[in-house]
Amino acid sequence: MKSLIYVSVFLLVFIARAQNKTIASPNGNLKVIIDVIDGGVIYTVKFDNTIIIENAPLGFRTKKADFTKNLTFVNAESRKVSKTYEQDKIKQSQITYNANTLRYTVKDSKDRQFSVLVQVSDNDIAFRYEIDKWGETRAIVVEKELTGFSFPQETSSFLSNAMRPMTGFARTAPSYESAYTADKPIAEQTAGGGYVFPALYKVKDEYWVLLSETGVRSLYPASHLSAYQDGTFYIEYPNEKENNGFGSSGAQLGLPGVTPWRTITIGKSLKPVVETTIPWDVVEPLYEPSQEYEYGKGSWSWIIWQDASMNYKDQKAYIDLAATMDFKYILIDAWWDERIGYDRMKVLIDYAASKDVGVFLWYNSNGIVNDAFQTPLNKMNTSIERKKEMKWLQEAGVKGLKVDFFGGDKQETIRLYEDILSDANDYGLMIIFHGTTLPRGWERMYPNFVGSEAVVASEMLVFVEDVRKKEAYNATLHPFIRNAVASMEFGGVVLNDYLNRGNKSGQRRLTTDAFQLATGVLFQNPVQMFALTPNNLDDAPKFELDFLKELPTTWDETRFIDGYPGKFSVLARRNGNIWYVAGVSAESEPKKLELDLSFLGGRIATLINDDKNAETFTKEIKIPKNGKLNLTIQSGGGFVIVNE
Structure with missing residues (x-):
C-alpha cells in the first residue's frame, strides 16, 4: 500500500513539473500545447490533429523587465469552465459555454511570475496574460508584446489595413474604415501599419481561422496585428502618432493585472466563425443597467x-x-x-x-x-x-x-x-x-x-464611387469577419435609386432592392439606423416597406447556411418563432444555390428575390419537406425568406 501511495505522489509531482502542457477542448478536437523552449514561451494549436498555428511566441516587455526570454517553467493548473447566460443584443440570446482551462505559469531570473491562462472550447480558444504582484511593485507599463500567430505557409488571408494615423477627413483616422482584401497569401500581407482585428485566415485550403480580441476596457489599449514577418503576425499596440501624437502607446497596468483576451476560432467550415460567441463568453457586465433599454x-x-x-x-x-x-x-x-x-x-x-x-x-x-x-x-x-x-x-x-x-x-x-x-x-x-x-x-x-460603425459603412457609398462598385463584395465579407465578432451599425438598407435627396440622377445605387433588404438581416446590430427617405413611402413597393416594418434587430439564434467571403453569403437568423434567411452575391454571374433549410422543411414562407432583369419581386413558396431549396441570386442582388 505504501508503494502505491509513493508511486501516485511521484506521478503527480512529475506531471506538475513537466513543462510541456496540452489542453484539449471538451470534444478533444481542438488542442493547445504550451512549452518553454530556450527560455521563451511558445504555443502550438492543432485542430483534428492538423497544425494550425505552430511554435508561436508568447510574452511581453515592460519598462523594467523583459518577459520574452530567460524564462523558466513554474507550474500548470487545469480546470473546467461552464456557464449559461443570456444576452439580448448579439447574434444569439441563450448561450452555454463549456471550456477546459490551463493556467501556465513561468518566471524570470528574479522570480517575477506571470501566467498564460488558456480556455479551450470546441471551436474557440481564448487566452490572456495574468501578472502577479512583484514584491513591492504594484504598477507597471507594458511596452510591447511578443504574442504572435504563426500559420503554415499554405495560408491565405482576409485582412483590413490599419489606417494611417492623422490622415483622411479632418485628420480623424484611424477609424477601422479600410476595406478587406480576400484570399491574399499571407506572405504578401506586408503593410507597414499592420492589420486590424478581426482577421480571417484559410489554412491549407481546408480550415478557417478567425482572430480577434475581447475584454478591452480602460485598463489596456486596443491592439492590432503586425505585418507578416518572420513567419508570424504579432500583436502590436497603437501607433504612437494616434491622438495627434499625444499619450503612451503602451499599457499602464496595476498589479495583479490581466491583459485583454485574444481569441482564435477554428473550423472546417465557416459555420463556427459565423456562430461563435467567444467575444462575450469570457467577459462579464461591468455595471448594472440603470433602466431597461429598448432596441x-x-x-x-x-x-x-x-x-x-x-x-x-x-x-x-x-x-x-x-x-x-x-x-x-x-x-x-x-x-x-x-x-x-x-x-x-x-x-x-x-x-x-x-x-x-x-x-x-x-x-x-x-x-x-x-x-x-x-x-x-x-x-x-x-x-x-x-x-x-x-x-x-x-x-x-x-x-x-x-x-x-x-x-x-x-x-x-x-x-x-x-x-x-x-x-x-x-x-x-x-x-x-x-x-x-x-x-x-x-x-x-x-x-x-x-x-x-468600425466598417466601410453606408456613408462611403455616398462619398466614394469605388465603394459603391464594391458594395456587394464588401457585404459578402462582413458576416464572416467584422460582424462575426461584434455588432455593426452600418446605416444601410437604401431604397433610393440615387444616393441623394433628388433621387433622379447622380450617384446611382448598383445593387438591387432585394440586396438592400437582405443586408437588414445579414448586418446585425441591436439599434440600426436605416437609410430610408420620406419619398420611399411613395416610390418603394409596399411589400418592401411591409418587410422593413416587421424586421427585428435582435436575434435569438444565428446559423451559417452557405457562402464564401468576397463571393456570396447566406445566413439564417431567428427572432422568436420566425426565421429570416437572407443572402447576397458579388459574383459576376447569377449564383445558383441549393440551400439546406431542413429546419424549415415543409413550411410556407414568403420569398423576396430578384428576377433576371434585377427587378425585385415577392411570392409565397413552400420549403420542400427535405429542406433542399433551389434558388438563384443575381449579381449584385439578394434574397430574403421569412417563414410564416
Whole structure:
C-alpha cells in the first residue's frame, strides 16, 4: 500500500513539473500545447490533429523587465469552465459555454511570475496574460508584446489595413474604415501599419481561422496585428502618432493585472466563425443597467439628405417617416445644436415622443485629438461638461447618443469610451460609436452600448464611387469577419435609386432592392439606423416597406447556411418563432444555390428575390419537406425568406 501511495505522489509531482502542457477542448478536437523552449514561451494549436498555428511566441516587455526570454517553467493548473447566460443584443440570446482551462505559469531570473491562462472550447480558444504582484511593485507599463500567430505557409488571408494615423477627413483616422482584401497569401500581407482585428485566415485550403480580441476596457489599449514577418503576425499596440501624437502607446497596468483576451476560432467550415460567441463568453457586465433599454430600427436623414437636412422641417419629416414605418428611433446628426438649437430641439423631441419615436442625438467625441469641426463639440471629452450635457439630455427625453470621431486605440482613448458609456448609463442613455474602434466584448460589458460603425459603412457609398462598385463584395465579407465578432451599425438598407435627396440622377445605387433588404438581416446590430427617405413611402413597393416594418434587430439564434467571403453569403437568423434567411452575391454571374433549410422543411414562407432583369419581386413558396431549396441570386442582388 505504501508503494502505491509513493508511486501516485511521484506521478503527480512529475506531471506538475513537466513543462510541456496540452489542453484539449471538451470534444478533444481542438488542442493547445504550451512549452518553454530556450527560455521563451511558445504555443502550438492543432485542430483534428492538423497544425494550425505552430511554435508561436508568447510574452511581453515592460519598462523594467523583459518577459520574452530567460524564462523558466513554474507550474500548470487545469480546470473546467461552464456557464449559461443570456444576452439580448448579439447574434444569439441563450448561450452555454463549456471550456477546459490551463493556467501556465513561468518566471524570470528574479522570480517575477506571470501566467498564460488558456480556455479551450470546441471551436474557440481564448487566452490572456495574468501578472502577479512583484514584491513591492504594484504598477507597471507594458511596452510591447511578443504574442504572435504563426500559420503554415499554405495560408491565405482576409485582412483590413490599419489606417494611417492623422490622415483622411479632418485628420480623424484611424477609424477601422479600410476595406478587406480576400484570399491574399499571407506572405504578401506586408503593410507597414499592420492589420486590424478581426482577421480571417484559410489554412491549407481546408480550415478557417478567425482572430480577434475581447475584454478591452480602460485598463489596456486596443491592439492590432503586425505585418507578416518572420513567419508570424504579432500583436502590436497603437501607433504612437494616434491622438495627434499625444499619450503612451503602451499599457499602464496595476498589479495583479490581466491583459485583454485574444481569441482564435477554428473550423472546417465557416459555420463556427459565423456562430461563435467567444467575444462575450469570457467577459462579464461591468455595471448594472440603470433602466431597461429598448432596441430597434431608426430613421436617419444625414446619410442620404446630408448636412442640408439639419433643420427643423426635415427632421420632423423623418420623425413622421419613422412613425409611419413603426421604427422606434430617429437619429439627428451633426450641427443640430447650431441649426435647430437646444430650445427647438426640445420641441422636436416632444413631437417625436407624441409619435412614439425616440431620439438619438449626434456628438463630436472630442475637441483635442483631431480637426473634426462638427458640433456639438467639447461636450463628451471632459467629465464636467459631459455630465452637464447628459443631465439636459435626460431631462429633454433623449434616448441615446451617437458619438463620433475618436482619436485611436491608445489606453486613454479606451478610457474615454468607457467614461462616456458609464456616465451615459447613469442618465439612462444608450450609446452608438462612429469613427471608432472595433467593439471588443462591449455588448456584454456595457449594458447601454448598442453598436459601433468600425466598417466601410453606408456613408462611403455616398462619398466614394469605388465603394459603391464594391458594395456587394464588401457585404459578402462582413458576416464572416467584422460582424462575426461584434455588432455593426452600418446605416444601410437604401431604397433610393440615387444616393441623394433628388433621387433622379447622380450617384446611382448598383445593387438591387432585394440586396438592400437582405443586408437588414445579414448586418446585425441591436439599434440600426436605416437609410430610408420620406419619398420611399411613395416610390418603394409596399411589400418592401411591409418587410422593413416587421424586421427585428435582435436575434435569438444565428446559423451559417452557405457562402464564401468576397463571393456570396447566406445566413439564417431567428427572432422568436420566425426565421429570416437572407443572402447576397458579388459574383459576376447569377449564383445558383441549393440551400439546406431542413429546419424549415415543409413550411410556407414568403420569398423576396430578384428576377433576371434585377427587378425585385415577392411570392409565397413552400420549403420542400427535405429542406433542399433551389434558388438563384443575381449579381449584385439578394434574397430574403421569412417563414410564416
